[in-house]
Amino acid sequence: MALFRSLLSRGVPQSPPAAALCHGTSRVTFARCLSATKEIPGPKTLPVVGVLFSMLSDKDFDKNNIHLYFKKLFKIYGPIVKLKFPGKPTTVILNDPEDMKWIHHCTKDNPVRGGLEALKKARYLDDYFEKKGGITVEISKERNEEGELTSDLKDLLQKWSLETVCLISLNRHLGSLDPTLPIDSEQMKCSRAAIDFLRCTFECEEKFLWKIYPTKTFKTLQESLKILTEVCDRTLREFKEGIEERNTRDPDRSLNMIEQLLLDPDLSHKDVVTFMIDLLPGGTETMTNSSIVFLYLLAKHPHAQAKVQEEVDRVLGRDLSPITAKQINQLSYIRATLKESFRLLPPAIGTNRILQNDVKIRGYTLHKGWNCIMLSGVSGLDESQFPRPQDFVPERWLRHQPLGQIHPFASLPFSQGTRMCIGRRIFEQNMYILIARTLQRYNLEWRGEDLRREHSIVFNADEEKSHPL
Template identity: 40%
Template sequence: MGVVLSALLRGGGVVSHFLLSRSNSELLLSKMILRLLSEGMALGTCVVRCGRLGHSVLLPRYISSGAVKQQVNTAAAVEGSLELAAARPTHEIPGPRVYPIVGTLPEMMFNKSFDARALHKIWADIVKQYGPIVKIQQPGIDNLVALTNPDDCQTLMRATMDNPMRIAFLSLKKIRMETVDDYFEKKGGILVENGDEWWRVRSRVQKPMMRAKNVTSYLASMDEVVLNFMDRIAAMQEEFGEMPSNFQFELYKWALESVGLVALNRRLGCLEPSIQKDSEPMRLITIVNEIFDLLNDTEMNFPYWKIFPTPSFRKLKKRHQDFLELADQNIRETELALLAKTATDTDELSLMETLLLSPGLSRKDVITLILDMLFAGIDTTSHTLGFTLYLLARNPNAQVKLQKEVDGVLGDLQGPITAKHLAQFSYLKAVIKESFRLYPLTLGTARTLERDLVLGGYVVPKGWMGTTLNMLMGWDEALFPRAKEFIPERWLRHKPLGPIHPYASLPFGTGTRMCIGRRIAEQEMYTFLARVMHRFNVDYKYEDIDLVSKLVYMPSKPLKFSFTERK
């Protein structure tokens, strides 16, 4: 039996009449309804007769904007149910062999590509073997499908936009729930929470943290930090003839000093030449590095810590407590300084003041957010800039092109960089995007399904997790021509290498769970890159740098750059 679709205008005239007899006619039909409605056609009556399914769908004759929206929703629901009916069953999703209790873990760990310091290699091998959707089952982790088709990634993200659930650092959440004196009051913060508790905080902090005016108010101070760091680079170049092998740690110091401006509203002194190794800023950096290492152990391996307190879990608990005590002391000092400040009519509220005055947020909510800003704001931006400097050193033509743009925007600028300057950087921003593509900080983004969904032509059940492997998509020639090459031009408006799928590269995630610190991080990186290219040429003469697995990926080799003052 075929399917007949008649779509009528309010006046009763038939504008479309289709006879569909293919086996997937119901799916085609529902998509036709959805397309007509979503394009704004005010349909009076839409009758769908499916002989094979034996039912009809009748959309009401009464038309209003609300009714049209309801029609779209109804058509979408029909499409979703028919698409599920036409999809292949879950058990047919390809993937490594599943063993009782341990799932696919043995197949992955004993694969020749497995390397605990380079987990992307095993994922690349699995995708090459099984295709763009792969089923993974491991103990202690929800069943998941890994995706490398950007259309599937888009479907996943849109389907979970209203309630974006993810694996949210369960070991860290457990530690916060068990903190001495119930410091967190059983609320772990947006980094580790999901559902209503996550949204309660996220909905209240999103505007203050993502509003452009609030972030640019810190730009002059961030620029001052960058200029201090440029002097630090010049001093190290003169002393050692190149950057020392611990230059990554120097970048950590810059990152903490920068994020401290926003999180704590003050300078921490990380870039002082005489700073002591046992000083609070240096201890904060060391502790955060260790926490990242320990979280990599607890979150990326079999969760034995759920059964008994493993050595890694015990160390993580201790270092988290150390971090909490140090950060809390800094937060208290900032609070005291804010209380002592004499307010004037022209004063702009700091981020901390804005958050403390926000209805629905407790002091503990604000403190937890500040903790997570300090925690997440060190390794991320500093690793990205390490990779970016390496790529520019290896691609001198791109470096020259970037310098020309920076020179044209900044000229002989004597004052601070402004938001107007940043708005004029197009190639600079493309350089950062291309760096993220070639050297992303994470494998991708995960979401837990709240309903059955069709991904890759298969039914993925409610409760399963979908993971977008954006790292591998970024290296895919089908999505990014000349994928192994550093070509920032591909991101420019005219897209010389062709259009780029919006879900093929998501360094900050997407939707309502997009990285809350995105604007802050981008402003830090843009300012840093503009200043370093304005003053120096950068070179690198050593072995190629690769990715090393940590909680976020980092450079595999010491960043022994040479910086030469430009004339």
Template identity: 45%
Template sequence: MINRMRSVQLLPVWGVQQLVQGHARVSTSSVSLTTTTSSIPGPKCYPVVGTLPDILTDKEFDKDQIHLYFMKLFKKYGPIVKIKTPGEPTTVLVLRPEDCREILQHTRENPVRTPMGCLKKARYNNPFYEKKGGIVIENGEEWWRVRNKVQVPVLKPKYVRSYLHDMDLVTQDLLERISRLRDANGEITVNFKEELEKWSLENICLISLNQRVGCFDPNMVPGSEPDLIVKAARNFMSSLKDCESGSKLWKIYPTKTFKQLQQSMDELTKTCEGVLQEIEANLERVQREEEMSHHKLNMVELLLREPGLTRKDVLTFMVDLIPGATETTSDNAAVVLYQLARNPQVQVKVQEELDRVLGDGTSPITHHHLAQLTYTKAVFKESNRIMPPLLGPVRILQDNMRLGEYTLKKGWMAFLMSALTAWDLEEFSQPLEFVPERWLRHRPLGSIHPCASLPFSYGIRMCPGKRIAEQEIFILIARTLHRYNLDWKYGDLERTHKFVFSFKETEPLKLTFINR
């Protein structure tokens, strides 16, 4: 058996100056492979503190650049590494996509992942939720009871397409906002990431609240409902990331950050409760007046009428959609626009496709238009490969399993590093290059393993908002590049990992939009 020791390629856009090139194949004569769990390579593990000393003695370690530390481990120990930190289960880091697929297949019937402990505690502390956390944090039967019901309207293309026209209008409002925010040279004068957060929030509220909230209203005043929703969603994700990536003192007592998480969650719950009452009242009126045959159900109404879902299940799902979708979709959008601005040759190809499909762009975008944007969709896939939102899926093993010559124990955590796999020369030709063509149907740069890039996770635990986010971003790319040429006048932006990947808050996204 051959065990591949990789020297992983590091991307300069992630703040790494020196690239490590090439491969080294290491045979079983130099790496001991046995069937005992202790043979899984990794830093020396001590009683109580586990492998923590390896981190403490690493002068270059940065908790907000944890992916670089994991890269070091793979380079030193190979594509499967075992670590143990205090308070956490034994963790196996997995790099090779074929190993990732084996773990995902083994856990497919009951894909248990690590719960967001701080959110679970905040929700369980609120008697309103009756100790039910929703699909974001639950596992097992309770998770599947809700997930099995909500995934039909959320992932079914015809339901997602029903919001396409309104999402198109939201994006056109963003473009009007861009025209007002540019200076004489076309550069945005504010941090454009914040504008994308408003755009994403406005889009997701079409679904979770069944209404526009007015994020782009020039007359929006501090303290208004749209302003409060924007701040609550932002504070929710900020405090969630701080709690999950920082110290776990919130487990002992309610820290300031944990209190902020609770407060923002309660504010979103209150907002969704008010909206849900309005939706229920309207649905009752329609039923009373026998107009159901002419009434087109929105997504919340579909969920309310779904057997097996309680009212609080629906409300919890509404609450979870707002901050989660706002954060991840806006960051995804920021990355793809940033990459397009840095790669003008790709822009030209996208614009040629858009001009052919959309014509003069005066008509509303339809799903027939989106179906023809094959190169635009390849751009989105490549953006998610080179700058993914997450390191990769996590699975808590519910029984022992074999992975090659190793035994992984029940209760261990398998961390599938698809983000790092996607930068590996052995999996992708030209991994440091932004090459959307690799995703085209004929795969001109070679075949791609299905588990080599997993930005939305995998299987029945796949992100439920995947199709919604894709539709939002396809519309954004189409409308933006049909109207503007993008430019980036600065150096490489650095990305940090704090629960999720995002651009450093100290480095604003100041894109330049030039009229075509």
């Protein structure tokens, strides 16, 4: 079976002219930043191949755990490292929260994220999208007599994630959790398409042959995009036809998310379809992997699980009626455990920005067009930022902060600003409900080796190294 498996008081400075944005530590003055800049350190770069030879020949390099390699680079070269990869813009990686705060500030007016080129091309090749790339360019039945899961939990959580995202974004039940569904049903096709969509997007991101000819992975991406487009387009048209009737029947009702989007005069029908296509796979895969991590950490730490259980008993008791917003707001310890889960085993290694102007930082110049990657997945494990960084301590996130103040940019799982994760609120709500409902009925126990994850743009639970929970 597969694995169950306030900005600180320092403040934000006023922006200098865009061509000379400057930042550094307290020892670096503005005048010094404007002087001749130093060469950004990093591993040796060769013509054509860039840093590939240096990276691949390093005994500590593991593509499935690239964050560990980046951590080594920071130890060797300092908090800012320059990398050059074939066919990619110059890349700079950062791990100091103050530097990440500065980059977010410098790019707040026009935050551009790089990557997802294969998805952009797949949409450009489909006339439906009109050359637009989009903005992202039941468990109890599955246990044995000893209470162990007997089926693939990741598969179950993928279906659950897809159902919840569909219910919120498309206002419909897909029905993918029905075990009697035939493999060729629309629900199963849609479920597979959502999974293939993200997998193929990420695989293409790490390779380049799809740019020369349509590889098998790129063709699968195109097919999954076609299936999701047909489902979302048809569903939204059917839903839009009923808006007027619903408004007539209840003129004082509040519009849900999908209705607000469909009635927005600045958005076309295809814009909304594109938004939904981005939300479905991204929300499904991220929520699946984060759910596995969250449940795993609670199973491994019974003291924290007991505190969550106490909170669930106090706020919800045995009441299985729909959880209200007021009740969710009272789940403060669950909120803290989720934040600690993100810090210790983050959903992604970090976030990036393609610089639209030159930026000066620590006496270095980061040039327009460079890809700046802010590795909060590394800073989240930095002892200078988080005492006892390897320990699961949800209490550090409670209001009294017993382990000291936390820099708001030291752990940033959803990014920040106008380009933060579009599904953050949906994701958090579903995670609170998942944990609350699970611990209303079950105790969690882990009976296997430690959770293993592989990295491919985002972290994924390793399905081959799985054990029952």
